Amino acid sequence: MSADVDAIEVERPLRADAARNRELILETAAEVFAEHGLEAGYDEIARRAGIGVGTVYRRFPQRSELIQALFESRIAELVEVAERSAALPDAWEGLVSFLEWAIARQVLDKGLKEVMVRTISGEAHQAIGRERLGPILERMVTRAQADGTLRSDIAPTDIGMNVMVISSMTTKAQPDLWRRYLALFVEGLRARPDQQPLPLVAPGDDAMHDLMCNLQNRDLD
Secondary structure, eight states: OOHHHHHHHHHHHHHHHHHHHHHHHHHHHHHHHHHHOTTOOHHHHHHHHTSOHHHHHHHOSSHHHHHHHHHHHHHHHHHHHHHHHHTSSSHHHHHHHHHHHHHHHHHHTHHHHHHHHHHSOHHHHHHHIIIIIHHHHHHHHHHHHHTTSBOTTOOHHHHHHHHHHHTTOOOSSOTTTHHHHHHHHHHHHBOOTTOOOOSSOOOOGGGHHHHHHHHTTOOOO
16 A cells, blocks of 8 residues: 555544534534633633644634634525525425524524624625525515515515514523514515505615624624
């Protein structure tokens, strides 16, 4: 067996270990950030993950790299679920099931959601939304409007903003309070005869960052 083949056989498990460590760090960091905020130390992430702190630094030398990786992993998960929802035969069922999943996920990951909103630039967020999730959400909206179940004056940005707002509707006494407001929102989305048009027009993609800053009560970037 040649030295090159030996090197390949040795290298493969290292790559697999590195990939597993990366995912372990991302999942653990999400938990730690949710509990302690963005400034939580790498040592706590390493301790909880059961790995050396040096491994965390090797994978993510800069904290901003870890935050970006977390954001991208959550977007990928969201896109995957959106694709499955958009493929359901019933357009209304697909839209509502996506809304419920997306809000429930953000409720469980509330700390990370706040971190993402605070640290990802408006330009980066808009690009990710437009290029990856935007077209799928638009497809779901168009399908439901075409079959007459979704009111005609709803835009994809209406859906996106309400996901952000409703995912914040929780209290210690009622951690599932968001379900009440999701039900209200879903009822408002239904197309009905003689429905009055909504006031104003839906915000465009370029307004989403500003709206998220308002939700977080922080200055615009």
